[in-house]
Structure formats: structure tokens, C-alpha cells
Amino acid sequence: MDQVIPKEIESHLERILDVSQEEWSREEGALDKLKALWLKKDTLFDEQIALLGMEKTDSLSKDDSRGMLLLTFSGSLVSLGYGGERWMEYASIKFRSDVPDIIRCEKTALAEDLHSGKTAVFSGGPLKKTSALFKIVVCKENVSPLEQDKRIREATVFLTNSFVHLNRDLTLPVGGEELDQFNKKNMIAYLARKNGLNQDKIRMIMDDYAYMLETGLLLGKTVxxxxxxxxSLKLKPRRKARLGRNPHTGEEMTIPAKEAHMSPVFRFSSSVKEKAERLAVSDDESDRES
Incomplete structure (x- = not known):
């Protein structure tokens, strides 16, 4: 591997294999797969903080009020909002889980300065102490408090769900059916844990939101x-019958006439388009499109 795994990380991964009862952990090359998984998580983390303009540091004063993200050697993610007394979210992403274990509170504070390789200690709130910190990243000083909170929340959602997805890739049995992490059931479970609500309430909110979107669209509004x-809706003009080709077989076929009708249209925001363009494209994917 081009990247070097820190000894503390390698020891942690070896302990995972020692205590695991899962079938994947007994397969040949399981440790190498676990190392590769960790490197992917590390790369995702670095890419995300770079996109959001955050800075890495080896230490940080407990009085620093900026928003920050803490990544532990065990792979847990701690998100801290702006301020002395700030909101906190702790996500422990376990193997063979579609939803991370989340601890959240609206008011906590750092009880001690932060240092890489040391634990983070908090006063107030349910989380008192983390495992040793692998990375400490913080928002730049010229970023407004509101924007700092926004960036921390965005990074938290992306990283926790990405880590879950990578875990599932490792632990899914060969030939097994892929589990959809982003189906409605798993998203409800995630949102319920993240916001301290029961799943029934989250489901009702999501359903009501979908109904409102549909209603606005069918009333001809831009939603x-x-x-x-x-x-939005777009008027599609009347279309005459014509000849075409079956996209699968190439055979000639008749495409029937169609009356003028309204058709739903979705336009992605410039923000989503820009983020999609910045995603890394593998050589295999590039070759398939050429």
C-alpha cells in the first residue's frame, strides 16, 4: 500500500479481528481488507474537510470556540459546533450496522485541551471521554459562526453515512444481496437517532413533506x-407517431403518438452539480465512458 497505516491503527484493526465472530473476519486476507477500508475512510475524511476549507491541527485549546471535527483511532466521529458551550454529536460506526450509534446533546464543553493521540474530555452532556484522537480539524477563523455550524453538520452527515457504506461493503457476504443504506427505512432510523425522536414521528414528517412536494408540483408551482x-412541470407538445429503434435490440419499432401533456422536471442546484464534478473518477469508470 502507498499510504502507511499508523501502528496504533494497525493494532486496533488486529484487535477487531481477534474479537470478531463474523464470517468475513475469518477469511484469508481479512486484515489487508480491513487496512484498505481504513485507508478509504481516511481519504474520504481528508477530501471532505478540504472541500469545506477546514484545517488540520495536532492540538487545540479547550477555549477555542471554532467548530471542529474529531476522528478517533477507533473510527468514531465527534462533531462540535461553534461556541464555548456547543452542540455535540458523537457517531460510532460499527460493522454490520446500517445506522450509526449516535449520542447527541445541545450543550457540552471541552474540559481539557485537545491533542492528537490523546483522549478528548468533555464537561456536561452524556459523552465524557473519547478514545484516542487520530485527527483534529477545525474551521478557519474568518468563517462566520453560522457557516461553521453548517459546514460541520454537512461533513457529519456525509462522513457517517459514507463510513457505514464502506463497512457494509466489507462485511457483506460474497454473492450476498446488497443492502440499501439510503432506503426510506434506514434513513428514518438514522434521522430518529440523530435528532432524538422516535421513528414514527420521523416517518410522519417525511410522508407529510413528500405530500407537500407532490401537491405543490401538481398545482403547477415550482417547488x-x-x-x-x-x-416543476413542463408542457410537452403533442407528438406524432414515428419510427425508432429498440435501445436493447436495435430493431425498428413504432413509437406511438402522444397528446400534449404536463411532465415533471427536476433541476439540480449548482451546489450539487459542483460537488458531483469534484468527485474522483476511477480509471475503470473513465474507460467505460470513452
Missing amino acids: SLGRIGRL
């Missing part, structure tokens, strides 16, 4: 989905 984009 905003916030940072994702917007929905």
Missing part, C-alpha cells in the same frame, strides 16, 4: 428542495 434543487 424548492433546498440545497438539492427544484421540481
Whole structure:
């Protein structure tokens, strides 16, 4: 491997294999797969903080009020909002789990200065202490408090769900059916844990939100989905019958006439388009498109 795994990380991964009762952990090359998984998580973490303009540091004063992210050697993620007394979210991403274990509170504070390789200690709130810190990243000083909170929340959602996805890739049995992490059931479970609500309430909110979007669309309104984009209706003119080709077989076929009708259109926001363009493209994917 080009990247070097720190000894503390390698020891942690070896302990995972020693205590694991899962079938994947007994397969040949399991430790190498676990190392590769950790490197992918590390790369994702670095890419995300770079995109959000955050800075790495080896230490930080407990009085530093900036928003920050802490990544532990065990792979847990601690998110801290702006301020002396700040909101906190702790996500422990376990193997063979579609939803991370989440501890959240609205008011906590750092009880001690932060140092890489040392534990983080908190006063107030349910989380008192973490395992040793692998990385400490913080928002830049010229970023407004509101924007700092926004960036921390965005990074938290992306990283926790990405880590879960990578874990599932490792632990899914060969030939097993892929589990959909982003189906409605798993998203409800995640949102319930993240916001301290029961799943029934989250389900009702999601259903009501979907009904409102649909209603606005069918009333001919342009419906905003916030940072994702917007929905609208577009008039499709009457279309004459014509000949075409079956996209699968190449055989000639008749495409029937169609009356003028309204058709739903979704337009992605510039933010989503820009983020999609920045995603890394593998050589295999590039070759398939050429």
C-alpha cells in the first residue's frame, strides 16, 4: 500500500479481528481488507474537510470556540459546533450496522485541551471521554459562526453515512444481496437517532413533506428542495407517431403518438452539480465512458 497505516491503527484493526465472530473476519486476507477500508475512510475524511476549507491541527485549546471535527483511532466521529458551550454529536460506526450509534446533546464543553493521540474530555452532556484522537480539524477563523455550524453538520452527515457504506461493503457476504443504506427505512432510523425522536414521528414528517412536494408540483408551482434543487412541470407538445429503434435490440419499432401533456422536471442546484464534478473518477469508470 502507498499510504502507511499508523501502528496504533494497525493494532486496533488486529484487535477487531481477534474479537470478531463474523464470517468475513475469518477469511484469508481479512486484515489487508480491513487496512484498505481504513485507508478509504481516511481519504474520504481528508477530501471532505478540504472541500469545506477546514484545517488540520495536532492540538487545540479547550477555549477555542471554532467548530471542529474529531476522528478517533477507533473510527468514531465527534462533531462540535461553534461556541464555548456547543452542540455535540458523537457517531460510532460499527460493522454490520446500517445506522450509526449516535449520542447527541445541545450543550457540552471541552474540559481539557485537545491533542492528537490523546483522549478528548468533555464537561456536561452524556459523552465524557473519547478514545484516542487520530485527527483534529477545525474551521478557519474568518468563517462566520453560522457557516461553521453548517459546514460541520454537512461533513457529519456525509462522513457517517459514507463510513457505514464502506463497512457494509466489507462485511457483506460474497454473492450476498446488497443492502440499501439510503432506503426510506434506514434513513428514518438514522434521522430518529440523530435528532432524538422516535421513528414514527420521523416517518410522519417525511410522508407529510413528500405530500407537500407532490401537491405543490401538481398545482403547477415550482417547488424548492433546498440545497438539492427544484421540481416543476413542463408542457410537452403533442407528438406524432414515428419510427425508432429498440435501445436493447436495435430493431425498428413504432413509437406511438402522444397528446400534449404536463411532465415533471427536476433541476439540480449548482451546489450539487459542483460537488458531483469534484468527485474522483476511477480509471475503470473513465474507460467505460470513452
